[in-house]
Amino acid sequence: MQVTRRAFTVGALVAAVGSSMSVMVKAEGGKTVALLFDSLVSPFWVSGIEIMREKAKSKGWTTLENISNFDDNKQFEQVKAMISRKVDGILIIQTDAKAVIPAIRAANAANIPMVHFNRPPAKSDAYSVAIQADNRKIMQDTVSFMVAQAKKMGGKYKACILIGDLGDVNAIQRRDGFFDIVNQNKDIIDVVGRVSTEWNADKAFAGLTNAIQANPDINFLVTSSDFLHPQIEQVLKSANKWHKKGEAGHVLFGGFDGDEGAYARLQDGYLDACGVQNLALEVDMAFGAFEDLWAGKKPEKLLLDPGFVISQDDLMAKRDTMWGYTVWKKMQKG
């Protein structure tokens, strides 16, 4: 191809416009933070990113977003892209704890602070800060609360758990927390159903339907995430098992996350207990970590959100710290 004078002129003009526009992009003086999520599949993540956007805005920061769709390799590329854009901090929710290590190294090399949200990386020589809910502990507490209720009511229980994606650490930790407790109480609790949901609503729906078909007397149900509540409600309604606490045929029901649906079902009396991750706190911790890092401090590698269990008993007292309540309130207004 022959490069004509005209082509050259056009090229030069384009380059000039390009370089002037690029100034516009970087115009705002504040910090730029990258938010790298692996998905927005549940309300927890959707609310999480919204809270982050808001808080960042109030601090005068700019946010850039990237969703990896559970693809570790793509996320690594996204981290590199953010490094190319010279952001001031990277907040990441990786899918795999080990596969994120090269990304941390890359961020270290570029001297960009990296904070893991809700999922800590595996141990390595690379430095980053992780904020995490204590999944196993919170699930243990939730199930313990339910077991206590069960003991109070007496009788034997047939239990079923909706497990998350088997490739996700959080799902594994929550499952383990569940079994930690039920295995100590084998005398009254018999686990008859383990539904593999793959974090997928219709898998959960079909799986739970089948589990209840196989064991119609299931009366102790735990989900690894609150975003599956609508399917659970639908299945239990079909099986005529959706009853409030205290009514005959109530299924002991425990949730995890603490989203707006969980709040509503707690309030209505269908949900007995919910392990809440303190979302707002976690975001504050994450952003605080960025500020510490920028200030030259070196926070601990793992910062734990202890979370808490909320139940119908202490709903009014604790609900203001439950992020789902905030969302729920907003929805009521809107």
Add this chain to the structure above:
Amino acid sequence: MSARDPGSRGRHTTLFLLRNAPVLLFIVLLAAFGMMSGRFLTVTNFVNIFIQAAHIGIIAIGMTFVLLIGGIDLSIGANMYIVAAVLGLYLKDLPLVVSFPLVTLIGLAFGAVNAWFITRLRVAAFITTLSTLFVGRGIALYFSGNKMVGFSPEVLSLGRASYLGVPSAIWAFAIVFIVAFVTLSQTTFGRQIYAVGADADAAGKAGINVRRIVFSVYCIAGVCAAIGGLVSLSQVAVASSTFGFQKEFPVIAATVLGGTSLFGGRGGVLGTVFGAVLIQTVENGLVMTDADPYLYPLVISVIIFIAVFVDSTRTSILERLERRQIRVERA
């Protein structure tokens, strides 16, 4: 067909068994699960299986039309999500008799967009639907802001409702199936679909309006995706941002498992229903027998594999047995 051997009964039995091999496999499967779980072989459980197979089955029926003309539609998942998002966000307050037809029209329109690119601009179906898969989901995500979309209580109670003792999902499945089956086998349009799938050029020369057929087929796939989406969302009650995501795989799997060729001209919706139900039966059986979740994909894939193996072996044996003979030979 000069030579058929009337004398050999053994060959007839073999032929009969071979023709019905998939059904036999299915029966073996039912017996196996039935022995492992007492609750498997019950009417309620079969009703469950059909309910759970319904949305995949309905969309796969639409996909069957597309595959029959040698096309493909990867965008059905995005179509489902658009339907769900519009229904949940903007049509919540309308009565179902209005809102359902409206969103079905949206499904049709989505299919028509695919069809327009494919028939008018002659873009390959694979790439057209690959890109509308992205664009469609992008638009719907813009509507929903990534949030869970909920539906009116009427939608949800419809999902649980039964008429004449038959759950609504199965009604939808049955109606779509019957309409599709009759369309394919008993109408000019249906037979022309097979003709276009076998040889589009020849179909054009035979006076068939090929473009119209191809266009309609993608619209049908769009409508089926919408109906399947409605069945699915009325059961799972909400649509998250991944509603319908990667649904093209199980849908195409059910269709192909049912014997429809990816290269057009061969297959039918009866097989598709069989394919969808077979997969769901295995999943159901695994839950019923409380199998380790890690084993699900292993078992399902092995059973799909066996089903296809039996089918292809059967086809080649049948071909050999039914081959035209030019001489009459006494046994």
Add this chain to the structure above:
Amino acid sequence: MDVNAAPFFTAQGLCKSFFGVQVLHDMAFSLRPGQVLGLVGENGSGKSTTMNIVGGVLPMDAGRMTIDGAEYRPRSPGEAEARGIAFIHQELNLFRNLSVAENLFIAGFPKLIKGLPFIDRAKVRARTQELLAAVDLDVAPNTPVSRLSQGERQLVEIAKALGANARIMIFDEPTTSLTTRETDRLFDIIGRLQRQGIAIIYISHILGDVMRLCDDIVVLRDGHLVGSAAKADMTIEKMITLMVGRTIDQMFPPRDPPVTLGGPVLEVRGLSQRGMVKDINLSLRAGEVLGISGLMGAGRSELARILFGMDPFESGEVSIGGTKVAALSPAACMDHGMAFLTEDRRAEGLMMEASIADNVALASLPKFGTTWARFIERTRLGDEVTRVSKAVQINARDLQRTLVKNLSGGNQQKAVIGKWLLHHPRVFILDEPTRGIDVGAKYEVYKIVNQLAAGGAGVLFISSEIEELTGMCDRILVMAHGEIRAEFPRTDFDREAILRAAMWHGLKESA
């Protein structure tokens, strides 16, 4: 037929260009009710283009057509059909996945209830039986077309045109895959149509048929109308002269039988396969052209396919070039120097979407890739392909670029022959090598066969045309019902006797 009836269809000044090359200049003709118009010319002379324009497959660049005085400018085959024009294509436009009945009505089935889309299956069935009876084809209406032989499919195609109630029927090479008996039957049918006042355009390379059938004959050459006359004013010699622009003295090239044939290059002993062929014994010698005659379904092609290892056999033995080949497969047969030109060149002979060069090279690739990684010696291959293509006189601008699907039937067949010549066969099985190709190309194919035999190869020549066999072969075997029924040395060639042997009705059929 009323010779003085006025024409109801006229075409004037039809022109058509492809890629800037004009392939049809000022074509004009007219049709009276009940007239049979013969259209002859070599491939590429513009016959097919003309008919595609009339049949609505191609739009014309210039010109005017009228039916009953009204302007006729079809935009699609469907529109042509609606105006009463049926086109029976040469390459059999049937859908193998549908039944015979469905193929007949695919453009529009009778409806069960008016206004509703449902097909009236009973009516379809009855009407199909009627139409099939009209072409004397004895198969059930719901038989899948995939189970029919090439010839039977042709009959279905004709039945389809009958069913469309056309006023004009275009037959494009309808007899190429029909046997003599079936051709007679077709001509009867055409006579019947003619008496009903249907006009017929009959395209054929078989000039004898054209003379026998047509009232008027139009000759095309290189897209120009070069002659148009009533039958009385036309002779075959005149047609050929007009078509090729020069005189051809003979249909077949002179063939001097070699004084001494070489040793056997193909020997078959007791070859049997249930339901297909029984106890086949034959011996083909170097330098010999051995014809196989027989009716459709007599087992000629089936025998050829077994010999080339494409279909299995149960008993018997086959030796190629003196070596007994235990497991026959195309590759094994090729290793022993055998080549096979199939009767269905589109489906089995050629890669339609590939270039001539790729097609010609296909069977011989390993010979040009002998290094460790089997790199193809592209220069040597290119030279050889060019040499062979010249030898068989493939008429194309660019061997590397021209796709085979854009070639005429004759040139396509030459590409298949070229493919096998490149492989230097010692035994060449030709199954209907001149089907659907024009006079000139046929003559060239015959010349190649002669050259092959002169070069010491044995040729097994399968054909439905007895004239072709008697013209080309040293010896003819006649098959019927999967068995070899008779053998005729060249000195005893007798059309009548060969036909009688082929039509043999044995006990087994009556059983």
Add this chain to the structure above:
Amino acid sequence: MAPSGAAELARPRRSLAVRLLVSEYLVLALTAVYFVVMWLLVPAIATADTLLDILAAMMPLLVVSIGQTFVLIVAGIDLAAPSILAAASVVGASMMTGEGGFALFTGVPILVGIIAFLGMGLFIGLLNGICTTRLNMPPFIVTLSTMMFFSGFALFYTSALTDDGSSFGDLPSAFVAIGQGTVHGVPYSLGVAAVVMLVAHVTLSRTVFGQWLYAIGRNPRAAAISGVPVKRAVMWAFIISGLCGGVASILYTGRLETGTPVLGQRILLDIVGAAVIGGVSLFGGKGRVTWTLYGVLFLSVVDKGLQLLGLDLASVFAIKGLVILCAAVLDAVRHRLMLRG
């Protein structure tokens, strides 16, 4: 990037735009256009680092797409590719992991590991090949079931052998270097992919085997009658796809320093899509390694641009879809222009 070949092919009197449109470099040209647009919005895309990132990141995808190209040319499809990546990743990594890898005792764990990667790819490819050629099963459904099986197997294997059930980490640094390391700034992965590309290109365009593959894709019956060992060649196409999957898995695993069972689970449409966008036909007989390269480059640059923009998910989906659609529409226009001559 000057399309000199295009200029030769096209007739002289055409404008540059039309010439580019009808050339096989259209996808490449579109990539360039997209790049320039992105450059205006995000100048960071034109830095050497980013360009190198794009190159390094696209290499594994390129390798696995090249494997796919072989199968597509014989009118097959290999849906099992993602599961090959995953299964090879976990099996290979389990050999080498510092947390008790099986091959640690051998003294050359990396070598054993690499053999395991390739072996896994070879095995799955061979299985697909046997099923399609010897058992006469349709490739789509065979590879669909092997995809499900080996994806499930990868999860099962990982859960059985690791503490947290999610992945294999702590891989030897020499192995990690294959995916991450550079020589004078040039990533090793680039070298590996270049070798694969070169071998694949030469195989397809210059060898008997390559021509056989095209012939099978164009008309399998004619190929069989012409003595092409159809079954053996198709089998090899699947084996090559499997091996390419194994090589790509080495690159991915090294890049991520982790053997993970979810590796590549979402990129099936990228793998097939890259080849198809590049111009490889799903119906067989048509395709080139360079076309696949253009397709992969196109998708990688599109992705990188969107990553740099950092937009929300809705926009990312919409833009990606529209860009692919534009490319496809232009390609369709190109075909019409070519038909017109």
